[in-house]
Amino acid sequence: MAASAAPDSAAERIVIQNCAIATVDANDTEYASGHIVVAGNRIESIGAGRAPENLDNVVRRIDGTGHLVTPGLVNTHHHFYQWITRGLATDHNLFDWLVALYPTWARIDEQMAYTAAQGSLAMMAKGGVTTAMDHHYVFPKGSGDLSGAIIRAASEMGVRFTLARGSMDRSVKDGGLPPDHAVETLEGALADTEATVKKHHDHSFDAMTQVAVAPCSPFSVSTELLKQGAELARRLGVRMHTHGSETVEEEQFCKELFGMGPTDYFESTGWLGEDVWMAHSVHMNDSDIAAFARTKTGVAHCPSSNARLAAGIARVPDMLAAGVPVGLGVDGTASNESGELHTELRNALLINRLNPVHRERALNARQALRLGTYGGAQVLGRADNIGSLEAGKLADLVMWNLGTLAHSSIADPVTALVFGAAAPVTLSLVNGKQIVENNRLLFADEDAIAVSTREEARRLARISAQA
Numbered sequence: 001m002a003a004s005a006a007p008d009s010a011a012e013r014i015v016i017q018n019c020a021i022a023t024v025d026a027n028d029t030e031y032a033s034g035h036i037v038v039a040g041n042r043i044e045s046i047g048a049g050r051a052p053e054n055l056d057n058v059v060r061r062i063d064g065t066g067h068l069v070t071p072g073l074v075n076t077h078h079h080f081y082q083w084i085t086r087g088l089a090t091d092h093n094l095f096d097w098l099v100a101l102y103p104t105w106a107r108i109d110e111q112m113a114y115t116a117a118q119g120s121l122a123m124m125a126k127g128g129v130t131t132a133m134d135h136h137y138v139f140p141k142g143s144g145d146l147s148g149a150i151i152r153a154a155s156e157m158g159v160r161f162t163l164a165r166g167s168m169d170r171s172v173k174d175g176g177l178p179p180d181h182a183v184e185t186l187e188g189a190l191a192d193t194e195a196t197v198k199k200h201h202d203h204s205f206d207a208m209t210q211v212a213v214a215p216c217s218p219f220s221v222s223t224e225l226l227k228q229g230a231e232l233a234r235r236l237g238v239r240m241h242t243h244g245s246e247t248v249e250e251e252q253f254c255k256e257l258f259g260m261g262p263t264d265y266f267e268s269t270g271w272l273g274e275d276v277w278m279a280h281s282v283h284m285n286d287s288d289i290a291a292f293a294r295t296k297t298g299v300a301h302c303p304s305s306n307a308r309l310a311a312g313i314a315r316v317p318d319m320l321a322a323g324v325p326v327g328l329g330v331d332g333t334a335s336n337e338s339g340e341l342h343t344e345l346r347n348a349l350l351i352n353r354l355n356p357v358h359r360e361r362a363l364n365a366r367q368a369l370r371l372g373t374y375g376g377a378q379v380l381g382r383a384d385n386i387g388s389l390e391a392g393k394l395a396d397l398v399m400w401n402l403g404t405l406a407h408s409s410i411a412d413p414v415t416a417l418v419f420g421a422a423a424p425v426t427l428s429l430v431n432g433k434q435i436v437e438n439n440r441l442l443f444a445d446e447d448a449i450a451v452s453t454r455e456e457a458r459r460l461a462r463i464s465a466q467a
Ligand SMILES: [Zn+2]
Pocket: 077, 078, 079, 243, 279, 331, 332
């Protein structure tokens, strides 16, 4: 039985059939062999067996034999600019790693931001990400229109995108972690954030670009910037994002400076709510998790970055049991050099099984897939229009090839996708438009980006060495 949306007879249709489908809808509906009809930028129908033969305006019929089709992956935490500072400070914890890298990051310019964004986006899109986000919080004086450059890179590649306009205004002189020359003023950060939202945020159902208000973290942002940032976001009707409860050092910092832990501090500054999602949330006690559940505050779980920086294991099974919305994040590629989201599906599953509290029942493959799709859509505030394959939703989907050596002997397709190696992407649609074909990007030259990102990484290293 196929579910259908109201037909649009004028729309061009793409039919995908003979494939396994994991819809990630509320009932986890799956089809061992099914079909999807895409009309324009929407999913028109989805169901078991082959698509009807008598559809109008079919421009393409795709045989999905040997493939699994899922919703496109949704990344909920990243720092694109870090693509040109990968592989540095590889044995540091978070605070030492930040202190080592801030001086380099404070030298980025518009060309570097654009090129690094291309590298980050290309890696994710090739790996089945259809909705990306970038938490960008380094805005050196005179560095140009960094937000505009990042948005341009996403739009050229065809990826759906949320820019979290970050900011820092608490430097060493105010008890913070970043050097004084790496931060903005309170007024400057708020004014440019507002201008960025007004210029680029699209409130519509099928928005390709959205903007969130995103002061960086308790140890790099003033209390006033958090408070006024929350007021700004709510006045403009956009979402709010920041880092929180990432490490024991951050918890100590909050207790010493504010006399409370991070979650209580966020609550006191207006930073819990259904319009907020927080990166990491590793060090959460029962009452922190209850506060997130009560307020429907979302979490971007970044297991690879948490492991790389020895931050700890986030209590994802407990958060899910309490009703906290959880998505997955690559995090910046200076703390997760792979830069693709499949690893996070796999690590979300595996790392929680290492937690002695949870053991083998921590998460299963379907829950991991849900975190990387619907959970991501939830925390970005887009669960009504992306994140699952349902008639009427936007056509953001991925055809994973499970017929190669890597997966062909694993019978269950979702198990193959999550437990197995990263599967090749035969096709990826965003807003009904194809952006990946047979593992190649259609709107970007991957080999050229490999060269330009290497050049920009060298230029940044050179400039920061001279500073
Ligand atoms: Zn981060």
